[in-house]
Amino acid sequence: MILHQALTRCRTLVVEGPDGLDRRPLLAELARRHFMIRPLHAHLHHVDPTQPYRELLSAPGRLAVDGGLVHELVYGPLRRGRSRVTWIQALDFAEAVAEREGALVHLTGGTDDTEAVRAYERVLRTLAQHVPVITLDAGEPARAAHDPARAIGQLSLDIRLLPLT
Template sequence: MNLPQALIRHRTLVIEGPDGISRSGLIAGLTHHGFLIQHLADRLHHVDPTRPHRELLASPGRVALDGSIIHELVYGPLRRGHSRVTWIQALDFAESVAERDGALIHLTAPGHVARPAPTDFAEAADAYARAMRTLAQHVPVVTLDTGDLGHPPRSSAPARCELGRNKQQLTVRW
């Protein structure tokens, strides 16, 4: 897998997207480029939900976090009617990622997922899109369509990067 330069130029990546989207190809590619992959449990710290994330962001080297407090920000309201993470905590987390030369990787899928998702996929995808638009004001966001992951570019040209309205949000498609 050839990862776009938009990903490997960062020192910190946070992989986010609706449940059911396969991350294995992306994670394998990031490992190949020297990223330490940390998969964070869905269980949040009972007093400070951002604590494990701050500890990981304090570690040296290249790190990619698979899952984070943004997952709770999206799925908390969908599953329980409220999130255990506040927007202030999420924005603080986004700024911490940006300070560590990082970006959020927003995974999208072309209308379907590889395995059944426990929550309505379309509803979760919309919630992620809204959250990423807000967080893009504090940290670079790279949107990756997983339908294209694992496939080589369709031409010999480098990956085409499309900038959205917000200069911090980048969409990568081959």
């Protein structure tokens, strides 16, 4: 599957990936394709970390969310020894994205944090049982920042839909 096919099939995209990857070129392309962009890197709600996501997912139209929930599942255990998001909440979130004709977009490449990369792979392999996961090789972040159009073209060549198992 190439990027433009994913964009025509999905009404909701949640962009996730390890720290250090430049999401700006992809988010700019999504905005150009009439996705409403909503960043959610703010602090998660202490009682219900999925609340802001549920509110966003209830809005009409095409939506692209700049991650946060999967990020917490990955970095919470790596940095604090535990995640503030439970697996039940994460799976409910994944199903809500899928019901909204959506997918998780997993950005890869350009990071040396192998522990986080492996954690993202484990988390997204689990979530892929409930929502499509599209993996994009973002390549070198500096190249993407200096030439967004070329970076988006490269992303379209490297996209694949992970199997739902």
